[in-house]
Amino acid sequence: MDIWMVLGLALLPAFGNFAGGLLAEFTSTPKNRLNNALHAASGIVIAVVAIEIMPEALQQISA
Structure with missing residues (x-):
């Protein structure tokens, strides 16, 4: 994969x-709206x- 493609895809979330x-x-x-957003999160x-x-935690405990 081209480095510019990787950098471009990595910068998309940063710009968002x-x-x-x-x-x-x-x-x-x-x-x-803020209350609803925090409850959803x-x-x-x-x-x-x-x-x-x-x-996974329960499986680790029982093993």
Whole structure:
């Protein structure tokens, strides 16, 4: 794979993060939307832990 292709694909999330930061800095978010976003993020984290990490941890404990 060409190094420029790798660098280009690596910079895409960085630019997205930068654009999101600028958007968050210059716009105001209603408290209700922020509350819903934080609840959704915590639900995703709990789901990842329950589906990906817990079965491995339980298997390590029982072995």
